[in-house]
Amino acid sequence: QQQVKQSPQSLIVQKGGISIINCAYENTAFDYFPWYQQFPGKGPALLIAIRPDVSEKKEGRFTISFNKSAKQFSLHIMDSQPGDSATYFCAASQVGGSEKLVFGKGTKLTVNP
Amino acid sequence: EAEVAQSPRYKITEKSQAVAFWCDPISGHATLYWYRQILGQGPELLVQFQDESVVDDSQLPKDRFSAERLKGVDSTLKIQPAELGDSAMYLCASSLGQVNTEAFFGQGTRLTVV
Numbered sequence: 001q002q003q004v005k006q007s008p009q010s011l012i013v014q015k016g017g018i019s020i021i022n023c024a025y026e027n028t029a030f031d032y033f034p035w036y037q038q039f040p041g042k043g044p045a046l047l048i049a050i051r052p053d054v055s056e057k058k059e060g061r062f063t064i065s066f067n068k069s070a071k072q073f074s075l076h077i078m079d080s081q082p083g084d085s086a087t088y089f090c091a092a093s094q095v096g097g098s099e100k101l102v103f104g105k106g107t108k109l110t111v112n113p
Numbered sequence: 114e115a116e117v118a119q120s121p122r123y124k125i126t127e128k129s130q131a132v133a134f135w136c137d138p139i140s141g142h143a144t145l146y147w148y149r150q151i152l153g154q155g156p157e158l159l160v161q162f163q164d165e166s167v168v169d170d171s172q173l174p175k176d177r178f179s180a181e182r183l184k185g186v187d188s189t190l191k192i193q194p195a196e197l198g199d200s201a202m203y204l205c206a207s208s209l210g211q212v213n214t215e216a217f218f219g220q221g222t223r224l225t226v227v
Contacts, residue, residue, distance in 0.1 A: 006155075032214050043117075043204050043218035044156065089155050099144065099214045100169055101206075103155030 003027055004092050006104025013111050019077040021107045023090035026071065030092040035064065035075045038087045080111045115139045117219035119205050125225045131193040134222045138187070138207030146216065147180055147190050148204040156204055162188065163210060195226045
């Protein structure tokens, strides 16, 4: 049973455009939702994370939108740059519970110059 | 900048051989995770340690995989015997734990079983 569903599987955006990646979760006990960025041959790097007590969090060009009732959250990358080309993973965990991260299957983002 | 160290970066081994991976977490991080990432998919947890104790190994194939974190610092993941289906990236991550779940990943070990 896949606990975190991520879409789309791949995304192509022009430089300067907005990239949007969506995730949906099933376990209502999840209360920590990070996004990771992974370049080929590297480990995932934490990009931005949100707790369910807020509906939006912004850090630079990256914004997480969170909808608790719909059990959905999304990553928005504004003014996308070729250097943003990577695979992005959403994840979820339960703080104070097992704390293990459950990952989505990933979205390969390509930003064309 | 503190980081999670893993070695080796790459490993090629023949099936039925034994292979081991090493991880040194960020200093002071009580929680250590081993994840397996198959090409094109998200990481999946194999085992989670809190200090030297195993917290979750429900997805660890215990007939061939073992993991230890004897002194609650660095950790070793072993596969014996390796199978072709074990080819993947093995990622180690650590976090402070105790409700701080921000996890930092190492570069990973790319295992190829031939």
